[in-house]
Structures are given as structure tokens and as C-alpha cells.
Amino acid sequence: MRIKPIFAAILYIFALERASAAPILSNLMPFNPLLTAVGSDPTEPSLALNLLGRLGVHVTTSGLDASRIRLVLGDSRVEYSDSSGWVDASGAMLDLPSVETVDGQTVVSLRVLGALGAKLTTGETAINLEFVGVLPTGGFNQVMAWQATRRPNQVSVNLSRAADWRIEAQSQHHLTLRLRDTIAADTALPVGGDGLSRARLWQSGNDAMLELDLTMRAEARVTVDGANLTVTTEPRDALPPSPGVPPLGVSYAVSLTEKSKLHLVSIDPMRYAPKVLAAPWGGAKTALEFARDNGAVVAVNGGYFDPATMQAVDHLISSGQLLSYWRGVRAGIGFTPSGLLWGAPISRLQLGIGGVKYTVNSIQPTPNPKYLTMFVGDGFNRVGGLGFTTLSLAGGAVRLSSDATFTPVLGEVTLTFDPNALPALNASGIVGSSAVVTITSSDAAWLGATEALAAGPRLVSASAFAVNGKLEGFDTNGEIWRATRQVAFGIDGRGWYVVAMLELGTPEEFASALVNAGLRDALRLDSGSSAQIALADGLIGARWARTVPNALAFVAK
Numbered sequence: 122m123r124i125k126p127i128f129a130a131i132l133y134i135f136a137l138e139r140a141s142a143a144p145i146l147s148n149l150m151p152f153n154p155l156l157t158a159v160g161s162d163p164t165e166p167s168l169a170l171n172l173l174g175r176l177g178v179h180v181t182t183s184g185l186d187a188s189r190i191r192l193v194l195g196d197s198r199v200e201y202s203d204s205s206g207w208v209d210a211s212g213a214m215l216d217l218p219s220v221e222t223v224d225g226q227t228v229v230s231l232r233v234l235g236a237l238g239a240k241l242t243t244g245e246t247a248i249n250l251e252f253v254g255v256l257p258t259g260g261f262n263q264v265m266a267w268q269a270t271r272r273p274n275q276v277s278v279n280l281s282r283a284a285d286w287r288i289e290a291q292s293q294h295h296l297t298l299r300l301r302d303t304i305a306a307d308t309a310l311p312v313g314g315d316g317l318s319r320a321r322l323w324q325s326g327n328d329a330m331l332e333l334d335l336t337m338r339a340e341a342r343v344t345v346d347g348a349n350l351t352v353t354t355e356p357r358d359a360l361p362p363s364p365g366v367p368p369l370g371v372s373y374a375v376s377l378t379e380k381s382k383l384h385l386v387s388i389d390p391m392r393y394a395p396k397v398l399a400a401p402w403g404g405a406k407t408a409l410e411f412a413r414d415n416g417a418v419v420a421v422n423g424g425y426f427d428p429a430t431m432q433a434v435d436h437l438i439s440s441g442q443l444l445s446y447w448r449g450v451r452a453g454i455g456f457t458p459s460g461l462l463w464g465a466p467i468s469r470l471q472l473g474i475g476g477v478k479y480t481v482n483s484i485q486p487t488p489n490p491k492y493l494t495m496f497v498g499d500g501f502n503r504v505g506g507l508g509f510t511t512l513s514l515a516g517g518a519v520r521l522s523s524d525a526t527f528t529p530v531l532g533e534v535t536l537t538f539d540p541n542a543l544p545a546l547n548a549s550g551i552v553g554s555s556a557v558v559t560i561t562s563s564d565a566a567w568l569g570a571t572e573a574l575a576a577g578p579r580l581v582s583a584s585a586f587a588v589n590g591k592l593e594g595f596d597t598n599g600e601i602w603r604a605t606r607q608v609a610f611g612i613d614g615r616g617w618y619v620v621a622m623l624e625l626g627t628p629e630e631f632a633s634a635l636v637n638a639g640l641r642d643a644l645r646l647d648s649g650s651s652a653q654i655a656l657a658d659g660l661i662g663a664r665w666a667r668t669v670p671n672a673l674a675f676v677a678k
Contacts, residue, residue: 143158143248144156145158145247146248156168156176159228160223161221161223162218165218166231168228169228170226170229171227176234178192181193182508186202188201190229191507192233192237193237194238194239197236198210199236201219203219207236231248231250234250360663360664361659361660361663361665362409362658364659364661365659366657367386367418368657370388370391370393371389371393371656372387373656373661374387380625381623382623383622383624383635384621384622384624384654385621386620386621386661387613387619388618390617392677392678393618393675394675394676395618395674395675396415396417396439396572396675397439397440397572397573397671397672398417398674399433399437400431400671402432402485402496403431403432406668406669406672407653407660407668407669408421408653409653410668411674412658412674413658415676417674417676418675418676418677419654419675420655420672420675421610421646421653421674422653422666422669422671422672422673423574423673424453424646425647426669426670431670433670435574435576436468436574437575438455438573439572442497443470444484446483447466447467447575451575451576451578451593451594452464452575452644454574454610455567456571457570457571459569462566462567463582463644464564466562467562467563468562469560469562470559470560471558471559472495472557474519474555474557475555477545481495481558483495484496486504488509488511490508491539491542493537493546494537495535495558496529496534496535497535498529498530498533500528500531503526503527503528504527504528505524505525505527506524507524509540510522510546511523511525511535511536512536512537513535514534514535514556514558517555517556517557518553518556519551519554522547534558574671576645577593577595578628578645579643580611580635580644581643583641584614584636586636588628603649604625604627604630605625605626606624606650606652606664607648608623608652609621609622609643611640611642611643612643618675619643621635621638621640622652622661628645652666653665
């Protein structure tokens, strides 16, 4: 009578042994190439850590603790270390097998995926992972907090490979998608009028991406209600407000050129001070919003930027803080207590710690294994993470060394790096060491600049035509050199600040017009669709422009 249960147990173990060597399916669909369970225990199907990414799992490891692993799928997260075992996002312990090494590879039990929201079914010929109720990852929290103020003319939402969507409703200013009903990839979803000009669902690797392009006259909000994602747009007025009466110390004039109109706004430097303004990281505003938010009488868009990240691509200093490095030899301006600077020096940030100086390679919140990156907390963006070390500075010393992801408070200076690349900064006694970040420059005069930005080309120098695009690294045959709307900052013969707009022309035509208008020096700023000047609570030129991440403004002294 005892033979039957023993025989049944043997058959069960044999079935599991077969299953552990069988292919792994995702929602009953095989991978190509196939995934196969491995492990030292035949009753515990496992998978190599480096293959979890193909299941949509984001894997992060630690440089400070080799045993520490974090796995994220959708909104679920689990972590493992030799000291604590498996724990969920709340810190509660999970009854799951330990991580092990098999044939030199780190492997984890497939049951761990159950804690991340997957249903594990072990069959005779395959192991199936059914992803049930795994909501999209990445895009939701970012877009809800990030879209309205950061990139109002374009949205990309990561829906994750486990989420299928279909259109639930759409109208002129409204688009709703519903989870779990399949919609084909690369499907165009036209939404009319002044709302969404185009919506497209497409595949990016293992992820589904919803890409929304908005008209210049629309602002978007993205909200989530259960399994629904809703995009709502609000149209702007067709025309921006016109400028009011300029205040004392500001004059505005319009003149005709051979082919276009030239707008000149002159500002008395005895009454108004220049300020370089920057939106929060990844953010953007119109010049009118920059002016209104900072009490400025005049504001003009600033330097060139990367539309994907909304970050300046050239030198940028705001209130003494270096926000972006100079690239190439594009001309720039700097404002110091003693006067105005023109040029293109090489400026960098240096971390001095323990008598050693390290060059800061990039200014951004996102870690990069190749760089020592710095970020000054804005209370919103997160820094660091497993696999990196982040130092937090306070009071001229290292306050904290961490391999966790965290949100630094407003003004908190953080430096993040790969500990394998900079082992000296990862030493056990680094906390408490004196540390300071300073600006260096190839031209000492620029060390006194409290506000600065680069753009180019230089248009006017010593009252003469000064355009030399190739010398400043511009492609004079490319789109950036085409005839378009142009804006510039300059100085006139009285020493007054001038912001100028040519409604249509090339940089050379703009420079000639400014020389004829009596400017002594001038620098072109980002132009084309970015070109905009706010004056007296309105925009000159009667046109909206795209939002931009930085601006040059003038505020009362």
C-alpha cells in the first residue's frame, strides 16, 4: 500500500525535471531564441539573471554589495541580499529560494516572478509565465508629474510588453485607451482639431510605446483611472497676447529690412539686470511664462538644446550655478558684476576631495557608467541606483555615500559614478571627508560670471559684420543655417542691452540688419521655431513659439 505514494512522488519529480529543462513561454507564446529553465534543484525551475530582461523585468545590481539584486516588473519590486533574503517593496520577507550560482551564472527561481505579478504554470512540456494585471511601467508616474510642465508638445508613454491596449474613446480633445484588449503595433490614431495632431502606438524592443505629437496650440494632461489611460488636451488661443506699454527704461521699435521686419527691444542696464533662467530638469516654458514667473520686463529664448531631453547643449550658468558644459567653440556671453564678456572659453566642474581633483563629466540626474555626473537636487528628479555610488555633499564635506536611488532635496549636491571606475571615491572612509565642487575655466575672467549662455554664431563685433559659422562649428549647409525667424542679444552704441528678432532671414542677413541698426555687438540665440521675445506681458511678432528649457530675462534692479 505504501508503493503508490512513493511511485507518485517519483513521477512528480520526474515531471518537474522534464519541466525544468523545457522551454519557458510568456502568455503561452515561445521566445525566439527559446528560454530554458536551469538550476541545481530539479524541483525548482530557475532562470539566469541576465535573461530576465527578455521577460520585461528590469534588473539592477549593487557595486557595494555583490549579493544585492533588485527586480522590477510593472509597479512591483522585490530585492535580494545574502543577509536579508528576498523582500518586497515594503520590506516584508518573502518565502522564496535564495539566489545561487550555476555554471558560473547567477540564477533565480521562477517563483520570484510570481511575487512580481506573474502566474507560473509548470506543465509537462513547458513552463508558462502568464502576466496578469501587470500595469504599464515607467511612463505613468513620470508623465502624470512631468508632462504638464515639461514637454507639452510631445509625449511618449512606455506601456510595457505585458500591456495591450485598444481605443476606448476619442474626440477632438480626448483620447482614452483601455488595458488588455489588443491593438496592433504601429497603429496611427488620428485625433482631430486643435487637440492631438497625431497619436501612434508602436513597438520598441519588448515595449509598446504610445507617442503623441501635439499642435503648438495644445497642452496635454495624462491621467490614469484603473486600467484606463486618458489624454486630454486644452487648446491655446490662436494668437498670443500683444505686448503692453513698455515700462520706463525699455523701448520697442520695428523697422523694415529689404525682405522682412526687424524688431528691437532696448533695455537700460542701469535699471534692469540680466538673468539666465532655466526650467526644472527636463522642463520647458515659453518666454512669456519665463517672464511672468520671474517678474521680468523682457525675456528671450536662450541657447540650443536637445529636444529629446530638453537640456542645453552648450554653456549655461544661472545664478552662479553651472548647468551645462560648453561644447565646441560656439560663441557665448557672460555677465559679471564688472561687465559683459564675449567669447568661448572651456569651462568645467571639478570635485576636490581628499587632496585629489576629479573632473565632473556631465551634469544630469541619470547615472552613466562612463561619467562622474553631478546633479543639484530640484526636489523632483531621482539620482543614483544599484550598480552606482552616489555621494551627497553638505557643509563642504561628504554627508552620505549610497547605492540606492533617492530624490535629493532642493539644492542638495550629488555626484554619481561607477564604483569600479573610481574606487577611491568608493572607499569606506569617504563619508565625512572634505569635498568641494568648483568651476574652472580656460579664461580666468569667466570665473566671475554669475549668468552665462552660449549659442552662436557671433553676428556683430565692434560694430562690424562678424559671422563665421564654420569657425564656430556650424554646418552652414544644414537646416540650422536656413532662412528662418532669428533672435539675438546685443549691445547698442549707448551700452544698452538689446534683444532683436528678424521675422525671416539667414544669420548673415540678420547680422547685416543689426549692423545697420547701430548695434555694437550681437550674438544669435536659438532661432527658428524657438525664436520668441516676451515684452510687457505679451509676445512680439504675433506668433506662438515652442517651449524652451532656458531663457535670457531682464529684471528690475
